Amino acid sequence: GENVEQHPSTLSVQEGDSAVIKCTYSDSASNYFPWYKQELGKRPQLIIDIRSNVGEKKDQRIAVTLNKTAKHFSLHITETQPEDSAVYFCAPKLTGGGNKLTFGTGTQLKVEL
Amino acid sequence: DGGITQSPKYLFRKEGQNVTLSCEQNLNHDAMYWYRQDPGQGLRLIYYSQIVNDFQKGDIAEGYSVSREKKESFPLTVTSAQKNPTAFYLCASSRSTGTYYNEQFFGPGTRLTVL
Numbered sequence: 001g002e003n004v005e006q007h008p009s010t011l012s013v014q015e016g017d018s019a020v021i022k023c024t025y026s027d028s029a030s031n032y033f034p035w036y037k038q039e040l041g042k043r044p045q046l047i048i049d050i051r052s053n054v055g056e057k058k059d060q061r062i063a064v065t066l067n068k069t070a071k072h073f074s075l076h077i078t079e080t081q082p083e084d085s086a087v088y089f090c091a092p093k094l095t096g097g098g099n100k101l102t103f104g105t106g107t108q109l110k111v112e113l
Numbered sequence: 114d115g116g117i118t119q120s121p122k123y124l125f126r127k128e129g130q131n132v133t134l135s136c137e138q139n140l141n142h143d144a145m146y147w148y149r150q151d152p153g154q155g156l157r158l159i160y161y162s163q164i165v166n167d168f169q170k171g172d173i174a175e176g177y178s179v180s181r182e183k184k185e186s187f188p189l190t191v192t193s194a195q196k197n198p199t200a201f202y203l204c205a206s207s208r209s210t211g212t213y214y215n216e217q218f219f220g221p222g223t224r225l226t227v228l
Contacts, residue, residue, distance in 0.1 A: 009153075032215055043203065043219040044156070089155055093215060100171070101217060103148075103156040 006090055006104030013080050014112055021107045023090030024072040032093035033066055033073045034101070039086045047088075048075070080111045116140045119204050119220035126191075126198070126227050134189045134223045136204035143209035145187035146217065149173060150201040159202075162187055163209065191225065199227045 003026040013019050023033075034049035050057045050064045050073065057064050063076040073092075077084055087108050091101035117138040126132045136145065144163050148156040158171030162181040176195025181187055187206075191198045201224050205217040 006155075034216070043221055045219070046216045049216070091156075100146075100158065100161060101215075102158075105153060105155040 004090065004092060004102050004104045006107055008107060009105065010108045010110070012110045012112060015080060015082060017080055019075075019077045019080055019084070019109055019111075021075045021088055021090070021109070022072055023074065023092070023104050024070075025092045025102075026071065027092070027094055028068075028071060030071075030092045030094060033064065034091050034093075035062075035064060035075045036089045036091060036103075037086045038089065038106075044089060077109075080109075082111050082113065085109060085111045117204065117206055117218055117220040119202075119223050121223060122221065124223055124225045126225065128227055129193045131190055131192050132225065134191065134202055134204075134225070136187045136189065136220055137185055138187075138206040138218075138220075139185060140206055140218060141184070142206035142218070143184065144207045145181070146205040146207075147171075147177070147179065147187070147189045148203045148205065150203055150222075156203065159189065198225055200225060 005024045007022050031052040035047050036044040037047045038044040048059050048062050048064050050066050061078050066073040087106045089106050090104040093101050120135045146161040147159040150156050157173050159177050160179040162168035165184050168179050168181050178190045201222050203222045204220040207217045
């Protein structure tokens with residue numbers, strides 16, 4: 001099965017700094033790479049995703065980069081704000097097995113004032 | 114936040130009892146999923162269904178059962194065979210596997226506590 005590792009497990013940054021979370025996966029045929037954000041007490045929500053034919057995608061302060069050769073993809077948050085504090089999950093999708101995502105163990109991001 | 118609902122929000126169960134968690138969606142999604150979330154372990158897939166009257170085991174299906182008799186509904190039963198059922202359970206749905214777009218939409222979750 002798919003092995004997914006996410007690092008770091010916790011990350012603390014000062015407001016305005018950048019944050020980077022990395023996700024590595026074992027299935028070289030994976031073709032869809034989303035990031036979900038889960039605020040405290042709330043449901044996970046998709047914040048950005050990337051597909052295997054693209055190397056980078058940006059949406060305002062967040063970006064995702066993909067390195068298929070090395071089998072990892074990263075979430076980048078710039079100019080962090082207190083509302084960015086949450087748990088972030090990567091969830092690469094296998095090429096087979098339907099629309100099944102394999103979630104990483106999560107990264108607790110804390111943005112300090 | 115609308116579109117996919119779960120009930121109840123909190124559920125207490127005595128050891129040895131079966132309990133059923135509800136999940137309903139009005140997004141016209143073909144695929145539905147059940148995840149279990151424990152501290153420090155992310156989301157683990159219990160069961161998923163890509164179409165009505167069909168479902169597949171996920172990574173931790175033992176002690177759980179599901180049904181998919183209607184497109185809108187995907188109830189999860191936690192049986193007495195589940196060794197450690199206390200957890201937060203999340204239901205999700207997405208468009209069919211044949212489409213390019215794979216976003217999963219989550220319900221608000223049910224927190225199950227076994228007493």
